[in-house]
Amino acid sequence: MKFENLIMNVGYTDTGYSGIVQVVILRMTHMSMVNYSYLVVDHINNQAVIVDPAWDMRKVEQALENTETVLSGILLTHSHLDHIHLAKPLAEKYRCPIWMSNEEIAYSGYYAPRLEGINITPWSVGQIQIEPLFTPGHTPGSMCYLIGNSLFSGDTLFAEGCGLCFDVQGAYNMFESIEHLKKRITPDTLIFPGHSYGRAPGQKFSQVLKNNIYLQFKNKNDFTAYRLRKGQNKLNFFDFQ
Template structure:
């Protein structure tokens, strides 16, 4: 089991379990965030492998208390409804993403940028539109769960000029908001494993080097991108 220990500055230690989940040619990363003081957990972007998720809960002796969704694409929400129904827990998604996507579930709770807590797990939602109109990242202690907004090696696809402008502004906000030691946990890997420090991403990710939205947009929407290599998941 791949567990990152992170000291988040209050009583006890929050753990992040990295769940590498595959489906056909796709590879996604879901994350279980554990509060061992209260023996409870939340999960980020659960998809495809119910058995692995349930085994992780059993192995860690925790109960699922909530589901964080970064955005509404199928490979990030696939198990949200069945998990919420089985464990009687809420699903959190931004109000903007709910409105844009039409995603619904009996346990769905729309959120804004207001932080909240689940036991010892303190969650700060950070609104990051671009890949989708209502994308959210979640800062928990010194770990940021970025979905398809920010990868270690790049950023999520943007369908048009406005969404690329939004992505640039979201990345600029993260550059100003995050500490260098913040750990980045994205929805996909294209080479480097999840949990890299933001200082590494800031130095090595080409999408964080642009100083204005027009240059960023021209590069993000450039022609001739090799879509096969883009989906070279690790």
């Protein structure tokens, strides 16, 4: 099943804005990799921000042209190449900032001329109100972004699972991050992850909460034992859709 170039109109529930923010889902491919980038559009001010742009500049430019918007910022959930690949060239072309958590910058050493380190303080781009949620686990500085009723979760949370953890502390952090998301977001929040393994981006969190085994654990030790269990077929993990 392909979920390429889907467009979703997502209503804001934030105080002071009763309009519509548009999410353009961009399925990006490179060799065996499949990533999802998201263009979040404010049609009132003709502005857009993009989440984790990678691999296909043409698709980004086409989405901006189709939505008649100007790129005003780049949100990075973490520093892995398949999530940052187009950040620097896009920032240079459109003269816009790149946002990444201070913790991820320190961990990764990532640098770009227009890079701005962020914490958990919300900010706005036109009518796009962005709330960063610190969610370490996959990397020490991973960040999710809550925009209206849409969560852009990178490699922290997928519809079908969660991101890889590379040691016990990472798995502990991932458990705490997932618990934090459970408390912060509502059942109707739409989940837009960095990858799909069968379910289309934009699943309601109520469905993810029901079907995702990684959201069922009650303590970090059981979660960690399962997340780091031996015998996992890593090739299946990369069965991107």
